[in-house]
Amino acid sequence: MLPEYFEFFAPVKIVSGKKAVENLPYELDQLQAKRPFIVTDKGIEQAGLIDIIRKAMDAGEMEIGAVFDGTPPDSSIAVVNEAAKIYKDNNCDSIVAVGGGSVIDTAKGINIVITEGVDDISKLMGAEVLKKPMKPFIVIPTTAGTGSEVTLVAMISNPEEDVKMPFTSYRLFPNAAIIDPRMTMTMPPKITAATGMDALTHAIEAYYCNQKNPFSDAYAITAIKMISQYLARAVKNGKDEEARYVMANAATIAGIAFSNSMVGAIHSLGHATGGVAHVPHGVAMSIFLPVGLEYNIPKSGKYIGELLLYFAGPEEYAKTREDQRPYRLIELINKLREELHELSGLPLTLKEAGVKEDQFEEIAEHTLNDGALMFNPRDLNKEEALELVKKAYYGK
Amino acid sequence: MNYGSNKFKRSTVKFVMGLLGKALEKVSTVDEEVRNEAGALPDGFIAVMTILPNGPSMRAKKEGDHFKYLGTSNLREDGDLVVMFKNLESAFMILTGQLSTHRAYAQHRVSVKGDIVKAMIFTRCLNVVQAYLFPGPLANLVLKRKLPMPLNRQLKRLQVFLTLPF
Numbered sequence: 001m002l003p004e005y006f007e008f009f010a011p012v013k014i015v016s017g018k019k020a021v022e023n024l025p026y027e028l029d030q031l032q033a034k035r036p037f038i039v040t041d042k043g044i045e046q047a048g049l050i051d052i053i054r055k056a057m058d059a060g061e062m063e064i065g066a067v068f069d070g071t072p073p074d075s076s077i078a079v080v081n082e083a084a085k086i087y088k089d090n091n092c093d094s095i096v097a098v099g100g101g102s103v104i105d106t107a108k109g110i111n112i113v114i115t116e117g118v119d120d121i122s123k124l125m126g127a128e129v130l131k132k133p134m135k136p137f138i139v140i141p142t143t144a145g146t147g148s149e150v151t152l153v154a155m156i157s158n159p160e161e162d163v164k165m166p167f168t169s170y171r172l173f174p175n176a177a178i179i180d181p182r183m184t185m186t187m188p189p190k191i192t193a194a195t196g197m198d199a200l201t202h203a204i205e206a207y208y209c210n211q212k213n214p215f216s217d218a219y220a221i222t223a224i225k226m227i228s229q230y231l232a233r234a235v236k237n238g239k240d241e242e243a244r245y246v247m248a249n250a251a252t253i254a255g256i257a258f259s260n261s262m263v264g265a266i267h268s269l270g271h272a273t274g275g276v277a278h279v280p281h282g283v284a285m286s287i288f289l290p291v292g293l294e295y296n297i298p299k300s301g302k303y304i305g306e307l308l309l310y311f312a313g314p315e316e317y318a319k320t321r322e323d324q325r326p327y328r329l330i331e332l333i334n335k336l337r338e339e340l341h342e343l344s345g346l347p348l349t350l351k352e353a354g355v356k357e358d359q360f361e362e363i364a365e366h367t368l369n370d371g372a373l374m375f376n377p378r379d380l381n382k383e384e385a386l387e388l389v390k391k392a393y394y395g396k
Numbered sequence: 397m398n399y400g401s402n403k404f405k406r407s408t409v410k411f412v413m414g415l416l417g418k419a420l421e422k423v424s425t426v427d428e429e430v431r432n433e434a435g436a437l438p439d440g441f442i443a444v445m446t447i448l449p450n451g452p453s454m455r456a457k458k459e460g461d462h463f464k465y466l467g468t469s470n471l472r473e474d475g476d477l478v479v480m481f482k483n484l485e486s487a488f489m490i491l492t493g494q495l496s497t498h499r500a501y502a503q504h505r506v507s508v509k510g511d512i513v514k515a516m517i518f519t520r521c522l523n524v525v526q527a528y529l530f531p532g533p534l535a536n537l538v539l540k541r542k543l544p545m546p547l548n549r550q551l552k553r554l555q556v557f558l559t560l561p562f
């Protein structure tokens with residue numbers, strides 16, 4: 001029932017609900033911050049979301065140090081270094097990330113550079129290298145996906161080597177995450193679908209990967225229930241406030257689950273595909289989820305089967321034979337993927353996502369070097385990774 | 397109070413780390429898989445295994461196409477990649493084969509400093525080394541999967557065993 005030993009850590013304050021962003025000045029003040037540096041990207045600025053922040057800051061009579069909207073997809077080390085300079089030039093004293101995973105991870109990167117006083121972040125890559133306490137850091141997610149607002153990792157791409165570099169440290173946890181349904185309302189359907197599938201993958205992998213424990217299970221189960229009921233609704237009608245609100249919280253809950261129990265092979269394959277072929281993270285997750293689940297059935301079929309209860313409800317669970325439950329779960333996940341494909345054009349195969357056959361080898365190689373693989377219950381070698389990539393490419 | 401068992405554990409883990417280091421050097425010169433893996437690491441790359449807070453430690457260096465064992469010490473050492481056992485008891489359980497590497501990671505009993513990609517490569521090398529060192533049933537317990545042991549690898553294994561004491 002219980003692992004013989006486990007750890008659980010969830011240190012981020014959650015501020016969630018209607019008009020939650022209005023609390024930003026208060027939360028900054030609690031951290032003794034006075035001039036925040038706002039990190040975002042052009043899409044979010046254009047969607048009018050930074051105006052919501054500006055208005056809240058004005059009401060709280062607090063000045064914004066500077067707004068940086070140059071975050072590219074997947075972040076990048078050059079941009080982190082550039083943004084850190086702007087932070088210093090404007091005498092900022094704290095960081096507020098307003099955006100999806102790319103923005104949040106860029107903001108984490110900026111925090112590293114500022115705190116450690118280096119000019120180039122690549123000098124600090126890896127785990128446990130960071131020693132100093134970081135600047136006050138608040139995250140306002142605008143996608144419902146990565147959970148990066150509650151994790152200790154930043155994935156920052158190094159375009160020269162086609163890899164995404166992970167930075168991990170307990171110091172990277174934000175101080176607070178502000179979840180406000182207004183902030184995800186403007187997300188286009190395809191991004192809603194992709195990021196929602198990322199969140200679902202976090203919750204599902206968290207339920208069977210190696211650091212699984214009763215605390216992370218509770219979070220994983222809660223998130224799976226919420227996502228299975230509300231993701232398609234949020235994609236179908238972006239103005240459905242209830243669906244947006246549930247999905248935004250589910251993504252954060254799934255984030256807490258996976259940052260404790262870790263993710264596995266599905267994420268390794270996805271990180272590799274993102275690095276090599278620039279497939280957006282959520283799209284890659286949606287494609288690899290059924291493939292990776294099937295691969296893990298021999299070792300983790302029991303746990304995967306249990307998830308049918310939370311994904312599909314007690315009736316479906318009771319009428320499915322125990323040994324069939326993991327397969328039934330995969331079937332229903334595929335049904336959801338097809339529905340999202342119809343609604344938003346979310347790609348179903350790597351082929352549709354623009355991956356080329358001559359990239360298979362490199363993707364398989366990068367998969368083996370991805371840290372998440374360490375936490376996958378079933379071992380994966382290069383030939384097996386290649387097989388999974390092919391399955392995800394041809395869709396069978 | 398004199399905690400004699402700590403003294404015993406300290407010398408045991410130091411001894412086993414030394415054995416692993418020597419075996420890493422030997423295996424990386426004869427086994428193609430390890431040589432290929434090592435090839436991906438930069439020359440002069442230093443990998444360290446250490447027990448917190450103050451050692452003992454084992455160091456190895458990538459040189460040419462293989463690893464060179466640099467010895468053990470009673471201090472806490474630094475390197476490009478540092479595998480840190482959080483406490484003596486954890487190190488003892490892992491190094492005496494009572495706890496597998498992947499479960500040790502799952503149980504947060506080790507912490508790694510350095511580039512994750514290189515940590516993955518180094519871990520795969522150590523997996524092969526463990527498969528060489530440990531008799532079949534124990535290797536099966538310690539590793540996530542059995543390492544293929546065709547005849548030529550069996551012979552290399554014998555070679556490693558015969559030269560290990562030197």
Ligand SMILES: NC(=O)c1ccc[n+]([C@@H]2O[C@H](COP(=O)([O-])OP(=O)(O)OC[C@H]3O[C@@H](n4cnc5c(N)ncnc54)[C@H](O)[C@@H]3O)[C@@H](O)[C@H]2O)c1
Binds near residue numbers: 042049101142143
């Ligand atoms: N650190 C972690 O724990 C973690 C976990 C998973 C993924 N990630 C990383 O996160 C990144 C992906 O993040 P993502 O999936 O959130 O996408 P993203 O941040 O790349 O955003 C995708 C696009 O959506 C737009 N957008 C976002 N929110 C919007 C809104 N509310 N209205 C209109 N447009 C909006 C953005 O402008 C952008 O063009 C990847 O780099 C991945 O590696 C990190």
Ligand SMILES: [Fe+2]
Binds near residue numbers: 146198202267281285
């Ligand atoms: Fe993810």
